[in-house]
Amino acid sequence: MPSAHDATVLLGHGSGGQMMKRLIDEVFLEEFGSPELLAGNDAGVGTLTGTGRIAMSTDSFVVTPQFFPGGNIGRLAVCGTVNDVATSGAHVRYLSCGFILEEGYPMDDLRRIAHTMAETAAEAGVRIVTGDTKVVERGGADGVYINTTGVGEVPAGLELSGANCRPGDVILVSGTLGDHGIAIMSQREGLAFFTDIESDAAPLNGLIAAVIEAAPHVRCFRDPTRGGLASTLNEFAAASRVVMEVDEEAIPVRPEVRGACEMLGYDVLQVANEGKMVAVVPADEAQAALEAMRGARYGENAAIIGEMRELADGREPSVRVRTGWGSSRVLDMLVGEQLPRIC
Numbered sequence: 640m641p642s643a644h645d646a647t648v649l650l651g652h653g654s655g656g657q658m659m660k661r662l663i664d665e666v667f668l669e670e671f672g673s674p675e676l677l678a679g680n681d682a683g684v685g686t687l688t689g690t691g692r693i694a695m696s697t698d699s700f701v702v703t704p705q706f707f708p709g710g711n712i713g714r715l716a717v718c719g720t721v722n723d724v725a726t727s728g729a730h731v732r733y734l735s736c737g738f739i740l741e742e743g744y745p746m747d748d749l750r751r752i753a754h755t756m757a758e759t760a761a762e763a764g765v766r767i768v769t770g771d772t773k774v775v776e777r778g779g780a781d782g783v784y785i786n787t788t789g790v791g792e793v794p795a796g797l798e799l800s801g802a803n804c805r806p807g808d809v810i811l812v813s814g815t816l817g818d819h820g821i822a823i824m825s826q827r828e829g830l831a832f833f834t835d836i837e838s839d840a841a842p843l844n845g846l847i848a849a850v851i852e853a854a855p856h857v858r859c860f861r862d863p864t865r866g867g868l869a870s871t872l873n874e875f876a877a878a879s880r881v882v883m884e885v886d887e888e889a890i891p892v893r894p895e896v897r898g899a900c901e902m903l904g905y906d907v908l909q910v911a912n913e914g915k916m917v918a919v920v921p922a923d924e925a926q927a928a929l930e931a932m933r934g935a936r937y938g939e940n941a942a943i944i945g946e947m948r949e950l951a952d953g954r955e956p957s958v959r960v961r962t963g964w965g966s967s968r969v970l971d972m973l974v975g976e977q978l979p980r981i982c
Contacts, residue, residue, distance in 0.1 A: 656866045656909075656973025679878055680800055680859075682727040684793055691795065694729035696720055697788040705752070705782055707826045709818075709837030712785055713752035715913055717759040718840045719864065720789040722916070725844035726860040728799045728851055729791030734760060736787050737771040741780040752783065763842035765789070797851070803858040804879035806949040809925035813846060813916040813932050814839070814940040816868055817896040820910035824903070836895055839937075841914030846935040853931035854924035861917050866973050867909045869958070871917050873972045876956035883958045885945030885970070908960070909973050919947070 651658040668677060675685055682696040698719050705712040717734065724731045736756065740749070760767050818839040825836055847860055863871040868890070876883045892907050900907040914937055920928045925943055932941035950956060958970040 651974070656870060657971075658974065659865070660972070678800060678802070679874065680727065682724045682729065682789075682791075684727050684729075692793040694724050694727035694791045694793050695788065696723035697786065698723060699784060699786045701781070701784050702823065703781060704823075704826050705748070707838055708822050708835055710840040711752055711755055712783065713754075713756040714759050714840045715838075716785040716787045717756050717763065717765075718842050718913060719862075720787040721763045721765060721842045721844055722862045724789040724791045725847045726799065726862065726916075727791070727793055728797040728847070728860075729793045730848075731763065731765050731789055731791040731844050733768045733790045734765050734787050735769045735771075736767055736785060738773070739780045739784040739786075740772065740774045741782050742774055742777045744782050749783065752785075759842060763844055799857065799859050801859050801861065801875045801878040804875050804881055804883075804919050804947050805858070805921075806881055806947050807922050808858060808919050808947040809922050809928075809943055810872070810883065810885060810945040810947070811918045811920065811925065811928055811932065811941060811943050812863075812868065812890065813843065813918075813938045814914070815891045815893045815896065816863070816912055816915060817892060817900060817905075817907040817910040819913040820867070820905075821896050821899045823911075825899070836893070836899065839912055839914035841937045843914065843916050843937060846916060846932060846938050849931040849935045849938075850918055850920075850928050854918075854920045854928035856921050856924055857928065858919040858921070863912050863915060863917055865911050867907075867911055868917065869906070869909045869970050870972045872958040872970065873956075875917075875919065876958055879947075880950055880956055882948040882950055882954070882956065883945060884948055884961060884967075885958070886961050888963045889942055889944045891940045891942050908970060922946070 652662045682694040684692055684694045686692050700712050700716045700719065702712050702715060720734060721731050818836060822836045822838040851857055861871045872883045897907060900910065918928060929941055929943055932938035959967050960970045961967050
């Protein structure tokens with residue numbers, strides 16, 4: 640199995656699965672291991688003297704193609720960072736954006752991307768306040784790469800983390816899974832389906848705020864991007880030392896997405912999403928959290944999909960899926976690369 644100790648970086652090291660986790664653990668955490676980084680959440684939370692706590696997250700977007708059904712790389716760049724910061728419970732305030740442009744990139748396409756970013760930032764209620772632009776020679780950047788960094792304010796007393804999950808807690812997802820990954824794949828490979836499949840890219844800070852208000856003891860949030868739901872749940876299980884059990888038939892998936900995954904040989908639970916949120920809440924707040932999700936924009940297909948179980952002595956944390964046939968299977972993280980360049 641490839642390791643971060645290999646002589647070169649492989650595509651699988653960016654998959655969101657096991658190879659990427661090892662790369663982060665063995666290279667970056669080894670060198671940069673601050674307490675905030677070691678917490679393993681989507682946003683790092685720290686304190687600034689006199690201003691309370693802030694959450695900060697950064698992400699780089701290298702999707703191919705840059706324009707796809709439901710959005711473009713600019714919408715991804717804003718939504719991805721807004722959502723990462725919002726998973727901490729923060730009120731997201733500001734974004735930076737950095738562009739690496741390839742010589743010869745069409746100016747009209749760049750204007751379309753910038754316009755979309757402005758529209759999406761306005762929708763999310765955030766401001767783009769600083770940035771950077773670099774241009775590289777032809778062949779050096781595949782058109783355009785974008786980095787965004789977000790900053791938000793964390794309310795006093797709110798401590799969300801993937802390490803907070805407890806046996807008996809309930810798992811929710813805010814909508815249908817796999818839409819983004821399959822939309823990108825269909826465009827990249829020129830695949831035609833009976834119905835259009837669009838990316839789900841969306842800012843979810845409003846949805847998260849609604850859930851926190853309805854379920855004040857919510858444990859954590861995570862957007863299941865690279866590696867999909869499988870990576871997110873395995874990260875939670877490892878951080879909290881629990882077994883997570885999900886009901887396959889309760890997980891919302893569009894029929895056309897499920898059909899595409901079956902045709903292409905993908906596990907929809909490992910396919911990337913860009914506009915969905917996973918939440919873990921105490922059982923007595925699960926119904927309130929579900930209603931809050933369904934009442935928020937982008938949450939109309941929210942569902943309760945599983946619960947936490949206590950870890951038996953001598954066992955390792957894991958994620959198990961109960962199938963419609965009455966059996967169960969282990970849901971692992973991706974090992975290598977499933978859908979290259981989907982975000």
